[in-house]
Amino acid sequence: MTISQLLDITERKKAEEERLRLATGVYQAAEEIIITDTDGNIQYVNPAFEKITGYSRDEVIGKNPRILKSGKHDKKFYKNLWNTILSGKTWNGEFVNKKKDGTLYIERASISPVKDNSGRIINFIAVKSDITEQKKTEEALKESEEKFRSLVENAQDAIYIITPDGFEYANPAFEKLTGYSSEEILSKDFDFRNLIHPDDVKKIEEREKVRGQGKELPGRYEFRIVTKDGKERIVEARTASIGKGKKVRVIGILRDMTERIKAEEKMKRILEQEKEFKLATAHYFFNPIAIAKGYIDLAMEKASDEEQVEKLKAAEHAIERVEKVVKNVTQRGEIRE
The missing domain is CATH 3.30.450.20 (PAS domain)
Structure with a gap:
């Protein structure tokens, strides 16, 4: 071979x-x-x-x-x-x-x-x-994403996603709250600090510093923002971080608390005024009542016959009833003995 x-x-x-x-x-x-x-x-x-x-x-x-x-x-x-x-x-x-x-x-x-x-x-x-199964999973995921987007898009709270490079997403409620359009918010030139009230910038910067150190932060906090037209609003913020370092993304929810806080402050003033009124009312009534009771006690000591004593006791009882009513009005807000 x-x-x-x-x-x-x-x-x-x-x-x-x-x-x-x-x-x-x-x-x-x-x-x-x-x-x-x-x-x-x-x-x-x-x-x-x-x-x-x-x-x-x-x-x-x-x-x-x-x-x-x-x-x-x-x-x-x-x-x-x-x-x-x-x-x-x-x-x-x-x-x-x-x-x-x-x-x-x-x-x-x-x-x-x-x-x-x-x-x-x-x-x-x-x-x-x-x-087939992959397509079913994709469809389920797509449906889930659409539902989530619908919820976010129609939410009353302002929802946003922000990265170290700027805003990645802002829902319509965020636009309504701040007065800025989505185009302005998603622009590379837009800075989140543009929204923060000057007196609250330090508070936010301190939070970001702590976040950068990997430490845990309270889930909720309040600060003030300044809208595009210069109005001041108080917001409650809830944030969650996804990822680490330069790839971190923060999902935030802002709830406008301005009217609620104003209402709470108004209610607080009303309660304080009511308290002052009750104290003044108590002083106005209790002083004369105390004087009247004092005079009745003196009169009873000097009364010479039983008929006079009975009449003075009746007067004292009537004054005590008035005193009880005033106490209930000033302490409980109820008109009763």
């Missing part, structure tokens, strides 16, 4: 091993692999195809992949697919197909032409993945 013959055998052995590895890889692949002739008739399917579609190899060999059609795609869809692969290009896209049991499923596919040494297309090979 010559050296050239030995080399030829070696090369053929390597080629055979390579073909075996390729065949094993195709056979064991988790993705569906389908090989058709140029008319689309199936010549090969791997076990993954059988597992996913429910069709056995014997049931589909010689048939067209249209057995999987679900009716969800129009003629234009398939025409575009065929025009792409017949022109020698690879088609990438998604199918809604139907399994043997009638169940619809979604798959991501890549279909490529196979060419011989002369460049002539001799087969088509499709590699497909079942992405």
Whole structure:
């Protein structure tokens, strides 16, 4: 045997091993692999195809992949697919197909032409993945995001997301509260400190310093902001940090407390005025009552007959009743003995 013959055998052995590895890889692949002739008739399917579609190899060999059609795609869809692969290009896209049991499923596919040494297309090979569960997850996530966005967009509280580079998001309530448009807020030139009342800037800076040190901060705090038209508003802030360092994002909620605090201060003044009124009223009544009771006691000491004593006792009882009423009015706000 010559050296050239030995080399030829070696090369053929390597080629055979390579073909075996390729065949094993195709056979064991988790993705569906389908090989058709140029008319689309199936010549090969791997076990993954059988597992996913429910069709056995014997049931589909010689048939067209249209057995999987679900009716969800129009003629234009398939025409575009065929025009792409017949022109020698690879088609990438998604199918809604139907399994043997009638169940619809979604798959991501890549279909490529196979060419011989002369460049002539001799087969088509499709590699497909079942992405049904992935699509369901994506749809659920999308629905969840839409619900969350709807809640945020319609919230009465001002909600924002801010990064070290500036605002990333601000809802309509934030625009209403501050008077700035979303375009202004999301601009790179807009600084959060533009909103903070000058006397409260130090408070916020100290919080940011503590945040930067990785220490815990109270979830809620109050400060004043100055709106675009120069009005002062008192807000209650709740913030939460996501991430660390330069990648940190702060989600914040601002609740306008101005009217509530004004109402509380007004109520406090009313209560103080009421207290002062009660004290003044008590002083106004109790002094004369004490004097009257004193005179009655003196009169009773000097009374010479029983009739006079009885009358003085009646007067004393009447004064005591008045005294009880005044006490209830000034202490409890109730007109009763």
